[in-house]
Every structure is written in C-alpha cells, then in structure tokens.
Amino acid sequence: MKVLTFDSAAEIGRVAGEMFVQTVLQKSNAVLGLATGATPLPTYDYMVKAYESGKVSFKNVSTFNLDEYCDLPKAHKNSYFTFMNENLFSKIDLNPDNVHFLDGNAADAEAESARYAAEIEAAGGIDVQFLGIGRNGHIAFNEPSDRFTNDAYKVHLTESTIEANSIYFDDVPMPRYAMTMGVGSVMRARKIVLVATGKSKAQAVLSMIKGDIDPHCPASILKAHPDCTVLLDTDAAALL
Numbered sequence: 001m002k003v004l005t006f007d008s009a010a011e012i013g014r015v016a017g018e019m020f021v022q023t024v025l026q027k028s029n030a031v032l033g034l035a036t037g038a039t040p041l042p043t044y045d046y047m048v049k050a051y052e053s054g055k056v057s058f059k060n061v062s063t064f065n066l067d068e069y070c071d072l073p074k075a076h077k078n079s080y081f082t083f084m085n086e087n088l089f090s091k092i093d094l095n096p097d098n099v100h101f102l103d104g105n106a107a108d109a110e111a112e113s114a115r116y117a118a119e120i121e122a123a124g125g126i127d128v129q130f131l132g133i134g135r136n137g138h139i140a141f142n143e144p145s146d147r148f149t150n151d152a153y154k155v156h157l158t159e160s161t162i163e164a165n166s167i168y169f170d171d172v173p174m175p176r177y178a179m180t181m182g183v184g185s186v187m188r189a190r191k192i193v194l195v196a197t198g199k200s201k202a203q204a205v206l207s208m209i210k211g212d213i214d215p216h217c218p219a220s221i222l223k224a225h226p227d228c229t230v231l232l233d234t235d236a237a238a239l240l
C-alpha cells in the first residue's frame with residue numbers, strides 16, 4: 001500500500017484524476033470502478049476538465065459503480081445513478097451502454113450479484129477501482145462485520161453510515177439497505193486508488209493503515225492488494 005499525503009482535497013483531485021486520465025490514455029477501452037459520495041467530486045471535476053480540454057476521450061471506457069441504494073427509484077435525485085450522471089457521466093463522452101450499475105430494486109439479490117460479476121468479467125475485469133472510506137472503515141458499502149465478503153450482495157447499512165449519508169435525503173427517509181460490490185470484487189481490480197479527506201476519516205485511516213487486516217475495518221484488507229495507492233489530506237492523515 002502506497003500512502004501519499006497532500007495539503008488539500010483539490011490537490012488530491014488533480015492527482016487521482018490524472019491517474020484515471022493516464023489509465024484511459026494508455027488503454028482507451030479501460031474499465032473503471034467508480035465511487036460516489038463527497039470525496040470523489042474533485043477527481044470527477046478534474047476528469048471533466050481533461051475531457052473538455054480535449055486531453056482525453058472516454059468514449060470506449062466502461063464503468064462499474066460500487067453500490068446503489070435499495071428501495072429508491074433509479075431516477076430519484078439521491079440515487080447513485082443520478083449522482084454519477086450529474087457529476088460525471090453527462091459531462092463527458094462516455095457511452096451510456098458502457099455504464100454499469102447494481103440494481104438496488106432487483107427482486108433477487110443473488111441473481112443480481114451474479115449478473116454484475118458476469119458483466120465485470122465480460123468487460124475484462126476492472127483496471128482501476130476508485131474508493132472512498134466510511135468513518136467506520138467501510139469500503140463500498142461493506143460495513144464492519146465478522147467476515148470479509150466476496151461478490152455483490154444486499155447489505156443492511158449501519159447507523160454510522162445512515163447518520164453520515166442521511167444529510168442528503170430531504171424528501172424521503174434514507175434507505176436502510178443497499179446493493180454493494182463485495183470486498184472480493186473490489187480486491188480483484190488490477191489497481192486501487194482510495195481517497196480520504198477530512199478529520200472525520202482520521203480514525204478509519206489509522207485502522208486501515210496501522211491496524212491488523214480485520215473485517216471489523218473492511219478497508220484494512222487493502223494492505224493485501226499488490227497495487228493500492230491511498231491519497232490523504234493532512235486532516236485524514238492526522239492520527240498516523
């Protein structure tokens with residue numbers, strides 16, 4: 001695990017964004033694993049600017065998002081599908097046919113998991129997986145638990161995650177369940193980039209980097225990945 005610390009979230013956005021841009025410049029049909037939430041926004045801004053300036057085209061790129069809420073219409077303003085469209089997909093030349101999401105409203109979670117795994121495999125696997133980290137050490141929506149997960153599954157979100165994300169929900173209560181890629185699916189990506197910014201992530205960052213590999217801090221497994229880069233601002237790195 002390579003850990004780099006920066007002065008600001010904007011600087012991290014430039015560094016992480018450039019990693020994605022370089023990936024696509026080297027492999028025009030790259031497969032990107034993408035995350036939602038506040039942390040990736042500066043990175044997505046950088047990717048949009050790189051596209052607008054003519055530096056890179058995403059037209060042959062495929063994307064797989066980490067997770068989606070259950071019991072929320074796909075078109076709802078708080079769905080992760082809407083988030084990605086508003087912050088990245090509608091602003092670049094990505095082909096909508098190459099965008100992949102877990103269906104949070106799938107009637108059969110196991111069949112949905114199998115479908116997603118098959119689509120990732122058919123695309124040739126994920127080249128670069130983007131991750132944020134939860135205050136409780138979650139990656140995607142893999143919450144602290146007694147065992148590491150493998151493929152995608154339906155998860156009951158913890159109070160910590162509900163408290164952190166319910167600020168975004170003003171018309172409906174925040175969903176209690178989500179479909180998420182499992183830890184195994186994340187670990188199969190060829191390269192992983194995790195970004196953490198702000199004081200609220202400092203404890204999770206400490207456990208991820210200095211703690212044992214333990215499913216009670218799901219991000220700690222990233223230490224076992226052969227090519228994982230962690231980008232921190234000084235607040236998130238404060239306890240290291």
Ligand code: F6R
Pocket residue numbers: 034035036037038039040066067131132133134135138139140141
């Ligand atoms: C989002 C995801 C989550 C977030 C994490 C941090 O797709 O999988 O693991 O990365 O909850 O969220 P923010 O960036 O909002 O602090």
